[in-house]
Amino acid sequence: MKATKILNGNQTIAEAVRQIDPDVIAAYPITPSTAIVETIASFRADGLITGEFVCPESEHSAMSVCIGAASAGGRVMTATCSQGLALMWEMLYIAAGLRLPIVASIVNRALSAPINIHGDHSDTMGARDSGWIQIYSEDCQEAYDNFIQAFRIGEHSDVLTPVMVGLDGFIISHSSEVVHVEDDAAVKKFIGEFKPPYPLLDTSRKFTVGPIDFTDYYFEHKRSQIAGIENSPRVIEEVGKEFGRTFGRAYGFFEEYRTDDAELCIVVMSSAAGTGKDAVDELRAEGKKIGLLKPRVFRPFPHRQIAEALKSMKAVAVLDRSSAPGAFGAPLFTEVRSALYDYEKRPKLVNYVYGLGGRDIKIEHFKEVARKLEKIAATGKVEEMLGYLNLRE
Amino acid sequence: MKKETWKELPIGTVNIHAGNSVINLTGTWRSGRRPEFIEKNCIQCFFCWLYCPHFAILVNDGKVTGINYDYCTGCGLCAEECPTKEKAIIMVKEEIKLAEGRKK
Numbered sequence: 241m242k243a244t245k246i247l248n249g250n251q252t253i254a255e256a257v258r259q260i261d262p263d264v265i266a267a268y269p270i271t272p273s274t275a276i277v278e279t280i281a282s283f284r285a286d287g288l289i290t291g292e293f294v295c296p297e298s299e300h301s302a303m304s305v306c307i308g309a310a311s312a313g314g315r316v317m318t319a320t321c322s323q324g325l326a327l328m329w330e331m332l333y334i335a336a337g338l339r340l341p342i343v344a345s346i347v348n349r350a351l352s353a354p355i356n357i358h359g360d361h362s363d364t365m366g367a368r369d370s371g372w373i374q375i376y377s378e379d380c381q382e383a384y385d386n387f388i389q390a391f392r393i394g395e396h397s398d399v400l401t402p403v404m405v406g407l408d409g410f411i412i413s414h415s416s417e418v419v420h421v422e423d424d425a426a427v428k429k430f431i432g433e434f435k436p437p438y439p440l441l442d443t444s445r446k447f448t449v450g451p452i453d454f455t456d457y458y459f460e461h462k463r464s465q466i467a468g469i470e471n472s473p474r475v476i477e478e479v480g481k482e483f484g485r486t487f488g489r490a491y492g493f494f495e496e497y498r499t500d501d502a503e504l505c506i507v508v509m510s511s512a513a514g515t516g517k518d519a520v521d522e523l524r525a526e527g528k529k530i531g532l533l534k535p536r537v538f539r540p541f542p543h544r545q546i547a548e549a550l551k552s553m554k555a556v557a558v559l560d561r562s563s564a565p566g567a568f569g570a571p572l573f574t575e576v577r578s579a580l581y582d583y584e585k586r587p588k589l590v591n592y593v594y595g596l597g598g599r600d601i602k603i604e605h606f607k608e609v610a611r612k613l614e615k616i617a618a619t620g621k622v623e624e625m626l627g628y629l630n631l632r633e
Numbered sequence: 634m635k636k637e638t639w640k641e642l643p644i645g646t647v648n649i650h651a652g653n654s655v656i657n658l659t660g661t662w663r664s665g666r667r668p669e670f671i672e673k674n675c676i677q678c679f680f681c682w683l684y685c686p687h688f689a690i691l692v693n694d695g696k697v698t699g700i701n702y703d704y705c706t707g708c709g710l711c712a713e714e715c716p717t718k719e720k721a722i723i724m725v726k727e728e729i730k731l732a733e734g735r736k737k
Contacts, residue, residue, distance in 0.1 A: 339645030400644060438647045446651030453646065460639035461646050469640075 242426070247419045249377075249412035251559070252384040253319065253405075254279035255419075258288055259427040260391060262343075263314035266294040266305035268324060270411040271357045272285075273347035276319040282377045297322035302343075308338035311449050312437025313349045315391065317342065317506040321409060322349035325363045329370075335402045337465055338450055341394030341434075342402040344372075345387055348510070348561075349409035350597045358426055358598020359409035364538075365571045371465060371572060374539040381416040383407040385489055388422075388534070391431045392479045398471040398475035400437070408511040408561075410598060422487050430486055446453025469540050476537055493542035496549060498524060499531030504613040505550060507533045507576055508559040510595065512601050513536040516559075519606030522629075530610055535572065543579035553587040554617035557609045559629070561595045569626055589618050594629035605629045659687050663707035667727040670699045675721035682710035 247255060248603055253276045258264065265284075267277045284293040285546045296302045299320050320328065321440045325346055335342050349602075351362040353541070364374055368585065373393060377383040381407065383515055390403040407413060422430075438447055454459055477492065484490020497517050499505060508516050513534035535542070550556050560570030568574055573591035580586040592609060594601045636717060643649050660661045675697055682690040689705035700711075700722075712722040 267648065305725075325674060339648060437644055447643075448648040448651065450646055451648050457642075458640055462637040463643065464642050468644075 242394070242423045243421050245419055245421050246416050246483070247314055247380055248275075248414050248416045249347065249380050249383050249407045250275035251279060252380045252419050252421075252508070253387055254283065255421055256384050256387045257317060257608060258425070259281050259422075259424045260315070260317075260388070260431060261289045261428075262291045262317045264294065264305070264309035264316045265318065266296055266302045266309065266316070267318045267320065268296060268299045268302045270299070270324040272349060272359075272413045273319050273321045274322070275413070276345060276347070278307055281502070296313075297469070298424070299327040300331060303328040305336065306342045307331060307335050307338065310335070310342050310436075311328060311338065311439075312441045313436040315395070315434045316340075318343045319347070320373070321347040322351055322357075322363045325367060326351060329367070332367055332370040332372060332402075334450070337461070339400040339465065339468055340402060341400055343390045343394060343404070344404045345383070346404045346406050347409045347413045348406045349598040354597075356597040357409070358476075358594050358597065359411050359413075359561075361406070361560070361562040361571075362596070364404060364406050365440065365564075367404070368539055368571060371401065371469065371540065373399075373401055373469060373476075374405065374406065375405040376535070376536055377412065378511055378513050378534060379588070380407075380412060380419045381414070382536075383412060384419055385483060385487070385491065385624075388427055388431060389491065391434075391481050392471060393475050393538070395434045396472075396479075397435070397437070398473045399468050399475050401468045403473060405453070406510065411511040411513065420487075422488075426486065430483070463518045467630055472540055475543065483585060491536060493537045493545050494537070494549070495534045495536065497532040497534065499533060502529050502531030502608065503554040504528070504554045504617060505556045506606065506609055506613075507546075507550070507556060507572065509535050509537065509538070509572065510561065512559065512561065515603060516599060516606050520612070522603060523607065523610050528610060528614070530613070538572070538575075541575045541579070543575065547574060547579040548582060550576070551583045551586055555590070555613040556587045557590050557592055557613055559592045559594050559601075559609070561593075563593050563596065573626075588620065588622050589610040590616060590622050590624070591626045592629050593626070599630055643675075658703050659706050660689075660701075660703045663702075663727065663728060665707070666709070666724045667702065667705060667707045668700050668709065668722045669725045670695045670697070670710050671719075671721050671723065672732065674717050674719045676717055678716060680714045680716060680720055684710045687708065
């Protein structure tokens with residue numbers, strides 16, 4: 241039965257897992273995603289789910305179990321974050337290369353060193369070229385909705401690509417919010433049946449999964465893999481719309497907030513977008529023509545749609561919750577900036593790194609960004625391309 | 634064999650040509666030595682057959698009868714594992730015939 245509950249981010253993911261009841265769940269606990277794994281384990285112990293629950297000795301093994309189970313033809317999920325995702329690294333690429341639509345909930349957390357357990361996007365941004373689809377969530381409700389959609393997107397026969405759903409460590413994973421939990425049967429109906437093309441448990445056909453490729457086939461197989469994620473935008477859009485028709489909350493590649501007549505725009509993902517919207521409301525009340533764009537899908541990057549949404553702005557600030565040392569700006573910034581390159585009329589862009597290791601970002605910081613954007617729009621000059629918010633200088 | 638384009642390949646590195654290792658003549662990897670089967674010493678324990686990584690031990694009518702040099706890489710595991718006092722498989726020197734190349 242459809243219910244409105246008070247749940248934190250970890251509980252909402254566990255609740256979605258209970259409803260989906262995947263064939264195999266393999267996960268290793270790590271702060272701040274431990275409660276997802278614990279709750280699933282208790283669901284299994286209480287008989288609320290029937291899927292196999294595997295507790296391996298590490299995250300590397302967890303992803304390996306997922307790969308084996310998905311190769312067998314199962315619907316498979318895992319949960320991890322930070323160092324756990326880092327330890328899965330080599331297996332992430334194998335899951336994507338073998339075209340196994342594993343779904344992973346990643347509670348975004350900073351990477352060591354220095355060791356830190358709080359939220360930032362260093363972990364998933366490091367995995368941005370692993371071949372996984374990446375979807376980021378602003379709040380508990382989005383985490384729940386995105387996680388359910390992830391199965392439909394990844395398992396689509398044209399896509400067959402693993403999906404990671406990000407939710408910010410502690411800020412979302414440990415904050416209780418009102419969450420609309422849909423009816424169990426309705427969720428099961430929405431995700432439907434997974435039909436793997438080459439399940440190893442199908443003994444009626446003879447084939448090999450994952451043999452070695454030398455110089456003669458590797459390149460073709462990688463190109464074929466790229467086609468899967470290239471096919472995904474259409475599926476992501478369709479699934480987002482169907483989710484809206486079914487449950488009343490539609491999703492696209494990104495959310496635009498008060499951008500209609502905006503001249504200035506802040507691009508920011510995940511939980512900080514919530515604070516950003518409040519800041520936009522206050523700035524709008526002061527008469528500033530400012531809006532916010534919150535990317536939801538980072539891989540595949542919706543470059544054309546984001547460029548179309550931003551091209552008429554005067555100045556845009558891209559806020560990244562991760563750093564890319566030595567790169568030309570942080571990950572989201574370089575994507576947005578590249579997307580706008582082909583437009584003759586395009587906004588001036590500035591990049592801000594914020595929130596590393598869970599550092600707060602408040603309305604005052606968004607206002608600081610807005611003041612900088614006003615100056616850039618007035619002068620047409622970006623003095624410093626990369627800045628840092630709420631950092632002791 | 635014509636190599637497929639990326640669009641023709643099955644999804645996810647799947648190889649649908651079961652048993653196609655047979656076209657890869659691993660015997661061409663041999664360099665300098667090869668096993669020789671001495672039938673009179675063989676007790677038919679099948680250790681060589683079990684250990685051979687390339688299925689290069691020939692078996693006929695349930696008996697080991699020799700080595701398939703098309704696939705034998707000359708690794709020597711069979712000779713090493715042969716348990717008889719007088720070995721039924723010994724490694725001997727082999728002249729490398731580069732001109733033979735790989736069978737098509």
